Amino acid sequence: MSSISLAVETHDVRRIYKIRGGKRKGEAKTLIALDGVSMEVPRGELFGLLGPNGAGKTTLIKILATLLLPSSGTAKVDGLDVTTQTQEVRRRISMVSGGETSGFGLLTVEENLWMFARFYGLDNKTIKSRLAEMMQMVGIYDRRSTKISDLSTGLRQKMNFIRGFISDPRVVFLDEPTLGLDVTAARDVRDFVKDWMAQNPDRTLLLTTHYMAEADELCDRLAIIDKGKTLICDSPENLKRRLQSETLFNLKIQPLRKPTSPEDVIEAVPGVRSVTIADQIDFSELRLSLEGEDALPAVLAHLSGRGSGLLSLEKREPTLEDVFTQLVGRRLDEDTSQNSTGEGR
Amino acid sequence: MITLSSARPEGDHRPMGFADRLLSLPFVQRSDALRSFILGAWLGWQIESNWADPLLFAVYSFARPLASVMILVVMYSVITDGATQQPIFAYIYLGNALYIIVGGMLAGISWAVIDDREHYRTAKQLYTSPLVGYAYLCGRGAARLLIGTISTIIVTVFGVLLFGIPITFGSIDLPFLIASIVLGLTTLSGLGLIIGAISFQLGRNAWQAGELISGALYLFAGALFPLDILPPVLREIGLIFPATYWLEAMRRALLGANMIGFQTFAALDNTAITFILLAMSVGLWISAAFVYRWSMRQAREKGVIDLETNY
Ligand SMILES: Nc1ncnc2c1ncn2[C@@H]1O[C@H](COP(=O)(O)OP(=O)(O)O)[C@@H](O)[C@H]1O
Ligand SMILES: [Mg+2]
Numbered sequence: 001m002s003s004i005s006l007a008v009e010t011h012d013v014r015r016i017y018k019i020r021g022g023k024r025k026g027e028a029k030t031l032i033a034l035d036g037v038s039m040e041v042p043r044g045e046l047f048g049l050l051g052p053n054g055a056g057k058t059t060l061i062k063i064l065a066t067l068l069l070p071s072s073g074t075a076k077v078d079g080l081d082v083t084t085q086t087q088e089v090r091r092r093i094s095m096v097s098g099g100e101t102s103g104f105g106l107l108t109v110e111e112n113l114w115m116f117a118r119f120y121g122l123d124n125k126t127i128k129s130r131l132a133e134m135m136q137m138v139g140i141y142d143r144r145s146t147k148i149s150d151l152s153t154g155l156r157q158k159m160n161f162i163r164g165f166i167s168d169p170r171v172v173f174l175d176e177p178t179l180g181l182d183v184t185a186a187r188d189v190r191d192f193v194k195d196w197m198a199q200n201p202d203r204t205l206l207l208t209t210h211y212m213a214e215a216d217e218l219c220d221r222l223a224i225i226d227k228g229k230t231l232i233c234d235s236p237e238n239l240k241r242r243l244q245s246e247t248l249f250n251l252k253i254q255p256l257r258k259p260t261s262p263e264d265v266i267e268a269v270p271g272v273r274s275v276t277i278a279d280q281i282d283f284s285e286l287r288l289s290l291e292g293e294d295a296l297p298a299v300l301a302h303l304s305g306r307g308s309g310l311l312s313l314e315k316r317e318p319t320l321e322d323v324f325t326q327l328v329g330r331r332l333d334e335d336t337s338q339n340s341t342g343e344g345r
Numbered sequence: 346m347i348t349l350s351s352a353r354p355e356g357d358h359r360p361m362g363f364a365d366r367l368l369s370l371p372f373v374q375r376s377d378a379l380r381s382f383i384l385g386a387w388l389g390w391q392i393e394s395n396w397a398d399p400l401l402f403a404v405y406s407f408a409r410p411l412a413s414v415m416i417l418v419v420m421y422s423v424i425t426d427g428a429t430q431q432p433i434f435a436y437i438y439l440g441n442a443l444y445i446i447v448g449g450m451l452a453g454i455s456w457a458v459i460d461d462r463e464h465y466r467t468a469k470q471l472y473t474s475p476l477v478g479y480a481y482l483c484g485r486g487a488a489r490l491l492i493g494t495i496s497t498i499i500v501t502v503f504g505v506l507l508f509g510i511p512i513t514f515g516s517i518d519l520p521f522l523i524a525s526i527v528l529g530l531t532t533l534s535g536l537g538l539i540i541g542a543i544s545f546q547l548g549r550n551a552w553q554a555g556e557l558i559s560g561a562l563y564l565f566a567g568a569l570f571p572l573d574i575l576p577p578v579l580r581e582i583g584l585i586f587p588a589t590y591w592l593e594a595m596r597r598a599l600l601g602a603n604m605i606g607f608q609t610f611a612a613l614d615n616t617a618i619t620f621i622l623l624a625m626s627v628g629l630w631i632s633a634a635f636v637y638r639w640s641m642r643q644a645r646e647k648g649v650i651d652l653e654t655n656y
Contacts, residue, residue: 017648062648065473069645087377090475102466106391114361118384119474121377124369163470 006079007171007204008041008064013073015059015228033059035228036073041204041221046197048219049208050320052332056228057208058097061175064206065095078170091120093171096164098179101156105149109140109159112148113166120167127166134162137195138188154185161189165196174207178214193218212320212332224324231327236320243318243326246273247293251286252311253303255279269302271295276331283311287331289322361387378480385476385484389457393488410445410496411503417441417569418508432604433571435510439596440568442500444559447566447588449493450486450533452555454541457485462652463549469651479637482541483534490530516601521615525594528622532587535629542633542640546647549654562586567593587625594618 015034034056041047049057062068063075066086075082078092104112110131117127135141138158148156157180164172177193178186197205209215215222216236223233232239256277259265266275266286273289290296293315300310324332364387373379395402421434428434462468472478504510540555547554563569565583572583583589596604597615610618644650 062651067469067473067645067650068648069642087475087477090473093473095469095473097469100466100469102470104388104392104465104467107388111361111391114365115384115388116470116474118368118380119471119476121374121380121475123374124365160470167474 005043006040007043007045007077008039008047008206009076010037010039010060010064011074013037013060013063013070013075015056015063015068016071033228034063034070037225037228037230038073039223039230039233041206043204044201046193046205046207046218046220048215048222049206049225050210050212050215050222050324050332051208051225052210052330054227055210055225057210057225058175059228060225061095061173061206061208065093065173066090067095092169093173094164094167094169095173095175096161096177098157098174098176098181100160101153103148103156103160106147108145108147109135109151110144112159113163116163117166122167130166130168134165137192138162154181157181158185158188161192165192168200168203170203172203172205174205176208176210178209178211190214190218210332212324216320222320224320224327226324226328232323239320239323240318243289243322245291246318246322246326247290247295248316248318248322249286249288249290249296250314250316251288252283252313253286254308254311255282255284256303256308257306259306264306266299266302269295269298272299274325274329276325278331284308287322287325289326377475378477381476381478381480382484382487385457385481386487387484389485389488390491392460392485393492406492407496407499411500414438414441414500414504429508434508435504435600435604436571436596437569438504438508438510439501439599440566440592442497442504443592443595444563444566444568444588445497445500446490446493446529447533447568447591448556448559448563449489450530450537451540451559452537453486453489454482454534454537455544455555456489457482458541458544459547459549462650463654466653472650478641479538479542479633483538486534486537486541511603512599513603516599516603518598518601518615521594521619522598524619525591525598525622528619528626529591529595531626532591532622532629535626535633536587538633539629539636542637545640545644545649548652562588565589587622587629590618590621590625594622 013034014032014036017031017033018028019031020028037056037060049060051057059068063070064077064082066082066089069083077089080089080092082089104115107115113131113135114127117131122130131144132141135144138161140155140158140162143151143155148159151159161177164174174193178189181189193205193207197203207218219236221233221235222239223230224239225231266272266288271291272295273291275289276287278285278287288299290299303310321332324330364383367373367383368380373383393406395405417437418429421437422429425431425434461471471481501510501512505512537555540558544554562582565572565575565579566586566588567583568588572580572589575583590610593610594615597618613621641650
């Protein structure tokens, strides 16, 4: 792909944070948030970064949105270097963080959006029509004269969300856009994203999420990111197709007894490709990936051998969650800071 | 939850009106810096002038500075047995009235930096847009300056009417006054911008940085007493502080012949002071440009542009 048609391009981007609290006093510890990320997003694409909390998604977005410098490597947005051509990049982009309920509380919704539109140098007529249209699209038009401090957090988030689009940016960065929104508001936001991309086919949108259903629904292509590294990058369909040779089951079982030896784990049962376990209050949820259905009886035998009975069993189609699990050996909603110690916990 | 009290009447674009017309001028629309300055000033005015509560606004902005000057007047009167006709009284009174502006200029910008970042949590939104940071921040400072200037004028008029501060049409040296005002603005805003730029490196507690600096320098600026009283070492602090020269210039421009006898810089005539202020302006603005660029880069490197201190 020639770099002129790329909206976002990163080359071996690393970002290291210095953090306080080393073993000895005054000693600086470092944390590698991004460990060599290279990716290319062509113009017109709705691209997703899918990864668990702490994977480095926000860090990458902040670098692309000029808030943060990479420790090494290069990043370009719309062909411009984010480190050196900052002002030019800022003219072309916008960034919205989900869960962002901040704002100049003393301004009204309309004043706040007007101010940001003016920062981008839009003219009066454009501002008027675009503001009205976008406020109507997300349903805050009748609250336009309300002070931000008097809005519910959901409405504030919607206001911040459309702030990201009023300047008609060439590249939009959305960091977890539906975080903390209720189901309907999240749907409004996703619909807005889809409509906007359909109406502006030359615009590019990069979003991060740790909701795999959202990534699946919205993204043309996505990269799975974990511990500062992108593991794979493809369309959701292609990613799921990789798992077609696998047979997937969801099981609810009674709690398992601890394994008696390192060999006495589910992973060791013949035909088991991967397994994750999530403990609920009075049962455990097992997500199994098998080479074929005929491996199932051996697994059930293993379970009853460890004192656990089967509560329910369901065969299902592969999701992005399974893609992640297959690549990383963990579930997406697990915190990265936890160490996984066998049995996918 | 419906809160009627804060809803403005339909179609009422009062606060945007004037700014909106300015921003629609073609040359403004083309300039990132001009737009940033105007929007900063507009926003600053919304924040500084609490229209929801005009009484509180008036008390805080005008009655409070007036009260603090009155305390000084009372203290002075007790110590000197009511000798407000002495030239030293006009010296102190005007010095304090004008120091309201100095304080506002030094603290205003750093306060805006921290306020955006920690209170409104909008730094992320602002600094990913194509605003020109220093122009925007100067705009925020200008709104504060306007209120500070009104305070100073009120306090000064009070002084003339109540305590006979000898400012008359004859005593005012208009060309020197205009030069002093312009150079005061450039010098003090340059200094304010430097403090503001450095505030990007500091945490939440930095909202007081500007106030601490202006408070600490108050004693050395010739606002409370002539510099000559200070021991030579401490006097040096006053002599490198631009506000010292500005206060002196303003007093001379306003009082004219009526202040003879209390010239801190007896050896410097008005032209010399003007040139000193001019040189300081240029120096401070060049430094501010470097400090701002350095600080923004440093902030991006450390990831603190949008720092939100956890409570
Ligand atoms: N300002 C910071 N200082 C130190 N560490 C940070 C900072 N911001 C993020 N991190 C760390 O960097 C890693 C990646 O964080 P982040 O980019 O926020 O991940 P994500 O958005 O995918 O949840 C995490 O381990 C996080 O704790
Ligand atoms: Mg994040």
